[in-house]
Amino acid sequence: MIGEVTSSYKAGEIEEQVRQFWKTEEIYRRTKEIHARDPDFFFVDGPPYTTGHIHLGTAWNKILKDSVLRHTRMTGRNVIARAGYDMHGLPIEVKVEQELGFKSKKDIEQFGIGPFIERCRSFAAANLAVMSRQFQDLGVWLDFDDPYQTMSPGYVEAAWWTLQQADRAGMLEKGHRVVNWCPRCATAIADAEVEYWDESDPSIYVKFPVKGRENEFLVIWTTTPWTLPANVAVAVHPGIRYARVEAEKDGRKEILWMAEELVAPVLKKARYQDYTILETADGATLTRLEYLSPLAGTIELQRDLSHRVVTADFVTLENTGMVHVAPGHGWDDFLLGCRENLPIICPVDASGRFTGEVESVSGLFVKDADAVLLGDLGDHLMAKEIIVHRFGHCWRCKTPIIFRATEQWFLKASEMKEQMLREVADVTWCPDWAGSARFSDWIREARDWCISRQRYWGIPIPVWECRSCGAHRVFGTIAELEQASGVSVPDPHRPYVDQVSVPCGSCDGTMERVRDIFDVWFDSAVASWATLGFPAKTGDFERLWPADFITEGQDQTRGWFYSQLGAGTIAFGRAPYKKVLMHGFALDAEGRKMSKSLGNVVTPEEVISSVGVDVLRLYVLSSSAPWDDLKFNWDGVKTVNRALTIFWNVYRFPLPYMILDGYTPRSDASGRWDDRTGQGEGITLEDRWILSRISTVARELGPAMEEGQLHRATRALLTFILEDLSRWYIQLIRPRMWLEGDAATKTVAYDTLYTVMRRLCVLLAPFTPHVTETMYRNLRLSGDPESVHMLSWFSGVDTEIDGRLEQEMETVRSFDEAQAYARQSGKRKLRWPVRECVVVTDEDEVEAAITSLSAICRERANAREVRVVRGRYDRAGWRAEPVMKALGPAFGKKAPKVKELILAEDASRMKGCFDCGETVTLEDDGEIFSLSSSQVSFFEELPPGIFSAPLKGGTVYVDITLTPELEAEGYAREIIRRIQEMRRRLDLKVEDYVAVGVTIDDARVAGLLSGSWEDVIRDEVRAIAIQLRAGSQEQVGVCAGLQQDWDVEGVAMVIGVSKAADETGEK
RNA sequence: GGGCCCGUAGCAUAGCCCGGUGGUGCGCCCGGCUGAUAACCGGGAGGUCAUGUGUUCGAAUCACAUCGGGCCCA
CATH class of the missing domain: 3.30.2320 (hypothetical protein PF0899 fold)
Incomplete structure (x- = not known):
């Protein structure tokens, strides 16, 4: 039966109880069972990375997911939603390296790869446990008992299998490419792993001597002096005009080549005093030129090279218009080198140090070599300054990246652009521009995806190469590898798989695994089938794939949205998801990124401990559109908290009355609540109205949820609670609640309010799952499901909607x-x-x-x-106001007199005349004044x-004019209110009876009240006896109670109230 | 340098697609209510709709440019 609720809204207690209830009664599992035979809805959880605690953005992400999924489930879908975790990769390696005090890969190798990856494994597992706990504290319902984990053998197989598919489709390629390289981590990193921020670098202008000409130079500009040892060419734009300039500095003359338009600024920067342009030429005609390296004197490697001028479209009219080309150290340079057949030189090792090929700086870290090389340039260094520009850094260790030409494995993503674009168009995007504009733009720029990393903690690339003939083989499953090698592979990680060798199929040789591991983005890319146990099991995959829905932050455009699309396109020729909701970032109140250094971080725990999970959830959902950035604001949180407090008060307000009256909601034979609210006897217009409103609101929620407009859905509900329910309906029905005994209209009010609350609990359940659960648990009937989350969604009752009434x-x-x-x-x-x-x-x-x-x-x-x-x-009467501006010219000195006449005249009569088009004539001492309508203004005048x-x-x-009767009621109400307040001060129950004495220091007022009003007061305050008399005595004749002096609208009164004995309480 | 999103009272937001007097909440000030009460309700003040230019009879809304913030990229 419905129980009374005396406590105000205490989120912490409610939520703890609900969590316990869900746990002990296994509500999540049993709720899923209810929908087991409903149509499937396959959701894939974008796996958070297991490095530590969750932050507000992570919480928002999971809250969005949970709200959508709870709603989906209630609409009758079998929601498949397994939590997932991204557990491999450099971030974890870096953390473990820090723990162990390691500085480089050498330390790891010395420590042993085996022990190292075990540390990584337990680090990831420990964080997984912490994070699962935190997510569940948010009320998130995903399968946390059995999350998919990228480090599990089955998951590793999914990645292997996918690579095998890529190989079979000819999409896997080993190549010599320039990649982003982190010198600290000594590995290639993906475009997606590069973070950009400002960095200071040298900006230098260098003269390259033209071969075969005395004192003639090409002028180039670069910010990376250390790439000069790898220079093989100078690029010019075919369309730009270049000038051959005779320039003079300190009495010496020399011939310089650079873009014509840039001659003046460049020479000024290099402090030349004078110059003459000797001739100009198109870039295209400069390709006959060859030049010598300015470092030829110190670097033998450069001495042996031939250098020439080539054309390239990427050259712009900036700096000198001539670009130094080092195909071993730049992406564009590399492509150009391939096209022009230039030698690709990369005298830099994995840790960013020069190799012995460059004697002068051998062993030096590239950045440290800058100074030496600048010195070696000598007179060839024309100008030097420092510039600040955006530069890429390793996402984990923040080291500035370099570009290095190395041997890597690639997926030929650039070849799939068209197909990926077609697939993206078939996906439903919320909002639309996330897919049509943002994501499509990103795909158009797609380059081949470098999937190999020279690290340890990751999915080993399942490629075995023959040492003898160079043939390679890609293994798709562990079993396949075990069969080919004849050894068992219990853990498909490094270093264990590194030791597995297989006989080559093409020759007598032995195949060894390439030492690389996968880019960690490849791990999560296969999540949509890996989570279904594919390829080991195919049943779920065939039934469920592709995913019906995913939702992640906008940063995942280049991340998970893309990696999944790439992998899905390679493996299955289609996008692995049908609908994507892209959400924004959680920022601080000023719209800045939350960061430790700014000290503006707000943690989910902070918010929860202050206002509870439901408030946090409702706040993040309602305060901004999912795809906009969320500016976290405590005031907003408090507002939502207040709204939920009101919701709670609305909920508990009718309970005492319902209990007192033994109210029982209608139920069917099985003891379930009967949701047919009907048009019972005593139903009033306000009842019909609130029922109409809740159905109207419910109708609006469907499309909002469908479009991912969770902010609209939650705001509509908040508005309904505040405006319609609390501020209006509850106010209207309060008198009905106070009716004594059986009253049809009271029962209908109970029915209506009960119905509204039951439906409202359903509508809010996806968003605030705890408080609605608590309310529902109290309101439910014996035959009703145990949890609000087991109920079906309420989508509104058309026949109860009355637009005209609303x-x-x-x-x-x-x-x-x-x-x-x-x-x-x-x-x-x-x-x-x-x-x-x-x-x-x-x-x-x-x-x-x-x-x-x-x-x-x-x-x-x-x-x-x-x-x-x-x-x-x-x-309403009229007040006439003379228009002096018009009266003056018309009546001259008589105007003041006319003014007085107008003010004295009956305004309504005058207006009546004017309105009929007549003139008004006023008379004074026989003198007659004739007025026109423009001479008098009229204003509405209300009687007192x-x-x-x-x-x-x-x-x-x-x-508001008082009559004795109205006044009597007014005083009666004043007295009633004060007695009620005293009742409360006496801590009496609603049903208790009292004895009352009132002494009024005003005989007239006392006279007004004596008689019938005395009875009214007695009934209203549940008094068995009332004594009301005139006088100013202190004593009011009520002993053993509360006595108090009051000033009621200027009339002094003394009121005494005491509790009446229960047995005499019977009326 | 490029792509996308955002910029509306002290704060947070609606309106923008589809042009026609800018709404709402919090906070503030004033008042009310007192059987939801460490609650609740009403009223008021407060806005160059980031800036500029254009289109138009009319621009927060459409176009272009600039500035600022965010995400992504080069």
């Missing part, structure tokens, strides 16, 4: 605000009744609304009568005691 109620609410305003200007408290409220309007709709809902209007206005008048309020205010479509007039 419209009319809007008008009445406007009336209510207007009458309150009018009263306020007349300083008449709401407690004091007024004789009448008059609504003047010309609109049928307003008249219909006020008429059909007049009972509500009377109640709200505390008015004996509310009536509608068309046209003009009969009791009448106040007005505008409402939508009309004006309301409130007559």
Whole structure:
């Protein structure tokens, strides 16, 4: 049975109880069972990376997922939602390296790869446990008991199998390419792993001597002096005009080549005093030029090379218009080198140090070599400054990256662009531009995907190469490898798989595994089938794949949205997801990124401990559109908290009355609540109205959820709770709750409120799963499901929607605000009744609304009568105001006299004449003045005691004039209120009886109240006896209770209240 | 340097697609209510709609440019 709730909204307690309930009763598992035979809905959790605690953005991400999935489940879908974790990769390696105090890969090798990856494994597992706990504390329902883990053997197989598919499709390629290289981690890193921020670098202008010409140079510009040892060419743009300049500096002359337009700024920067342009030429004609390295003197490697000028479209009219080309150290350079057949030189090792090929700087870290090389340039260094520019860094260790030409494994993503673009177009994107604009743009720029890393903690690349003939083989499963090698492979990680060799199929040789591991982005790329146990099991895959829905942050455009698309396209020729909701980032209140260094980080725990999980959830969902960035704001959190407090108060408000009356909601034979609210006896318009409203709101929620507009859905619900339910419906039905005994209208109010609360719990359950669960658990009937989350979604009842009634109620609410305003200007408290409220309007709709809902209007206005008048309020008069500007010229010195005559005249009569087109004549001492309408202005003048205010479509007039009868009621209400307050101070229960004594220091007021009002007061305050008399005595004749002096509207009163014995309480 | 998103009172936001007097909440000030009460309700003040230019009879809304913030890329 429904229990009373005395406590205010205490999120912490509620949520803890609900968590316990879910756990002990296995509610999640059993809720899933209810939907086991519903149509499948396959969701794939974007796996968070297991490096540590979750932050607000991670929490938001999971809250969005959970809300969507709970809603989906309630609409009758079998939701498959396994939590997942990304557990491999450099971030974890770096953390473990820090723990062990390692500085480089050499330390790891010395420590042993085996022990090292075991540390990584347990680090990842420990964090997984912490994070799962945190997610569940957010009320998130995913399969946390059995999350997919990228480090599990089955998952590794999914990646292997996918690579095998790529190989078979000819999409896997081993190649010599320039890649982003982290010198600290000594590995290639993906484009997606590069972070950019400003960095200071040298900006130098260098003269390259033209071969075969004395004192003639090409002028190039670079920010990376250390790439000069690998220089093999200078690139010019075929269309740019270049100038051959004779330049003079300190009395010496030399011939320089650079873009014509840039001659002046460059020479100024290099402090040349004078110059003459000797000739100009197109870039295309410069290709006959060859040149010598300015470092030829110190670097033998450079001495042996031939250098030439080539053309390239990427050259721009910046700096000198001539670009130094080092194909071993630049992406564009590399492509150009391939096209022009230039030698590809890369005299830099994995840790970013020069090799012995470059004697002068051998063993030096590239950045440290800059200074030496600048010195070696000598006179060839024309100018040097420092610039600040955006530069790439390793995402984990923040080391500036370099570009290195190395042997790597690639997926030929660039060949799949067209197919990927077609697939993206078939996916439903929320919002639309996330796919049509943002993601598509990214795909158009797709380059081949370098999937190999020279590291340890990751999925080993399952490629075995023959040492003798160079043939390679890709293994798709562990079993396949075991069969070919004849050894068992219990753990498919390094270093164990490194030791497995297989006989070559093409020759007598032996195949060894390439030492590389996968780019960690490849791990999560295969999540949509790996989570289904594919390829080991195929049943779920065939039934469920591709995913119906995924949602992640906008940073995953280049990340998981893309990696999954690539892998899905390679393996299955299609996108692995059907619908994507892209969400924003959690920022601080000023719109800045939350970061430790700024000290503006707000953790989910902080918010939860302050206001609870449901408030956090509802806040992040309602405060901004999912795809906009979330500016975290404590004021916003408090507002949501207040809204939930009101929701809680609305919920517990009727409970004492329901319990007192033994109210039982209708149920069917099985003891389940009967949701047919019907049109029972005693139903009122406000009941119909609130039922209409909740169905209207429910109707709006469907499309909002479908479009990922969770902010609209949650805001609509918040508005409903605050505006419709709390501020209006509850206020309207309060008097009905207080009716004694059996009253049909009271029962209908119970029924209606119960129905609304049950439906509201369902509608809010996906967003605030704890508080709705608690409410539902108290409200449910014995045959109802145990959890609100086991119920079906409420999508509104069409037959209960009454648009006209909702419209009319809007008008009445406007009336209510207007009458309150009018009263306020007349300083008449709401407690004091007024004789009448008059609504003047010309609109049928307003008249219909006020008429059909007049009972509500009377109640709200505390008015004996509310009536509608068309046209003009009969009791409003007119005030005439002379227009002196017009009277002056017309009447000259007599104008002041006329003014007085006008003020003395009956304004209504004058206006009547003017309105009929007549002139008004005023007489004074026989003198007659004739007035035209332009000489008098008219203003509405209300008689004393009448106040007005505008409402939508009309004006309301409130007559606050007191009559003895109205005054009597006013005083009676004042006394009742004070007795009620004293009751509360005495801590009495609603049903307790009291004895009351009132002494009034005003014989007239006491006289007004004696008789029938005395009875009213007695009944209202549940008094068995009341003594009301005039006088100023201190003693009021009630012993053993509370006695208090009051000032009621200037009248002194003494009121005494005491509890009556229970047995005498019977009336 | 490029792509996408965002910029509306002290704060947070709606409206923008489809042009027609800018709404709402928090905070502030004033008042009310007192059987939801460490709650609740009404009213008021507060806005160069980031800036500029254009299109238009009319621009927060459309176009272009600039500035600022975010995400992504080069």
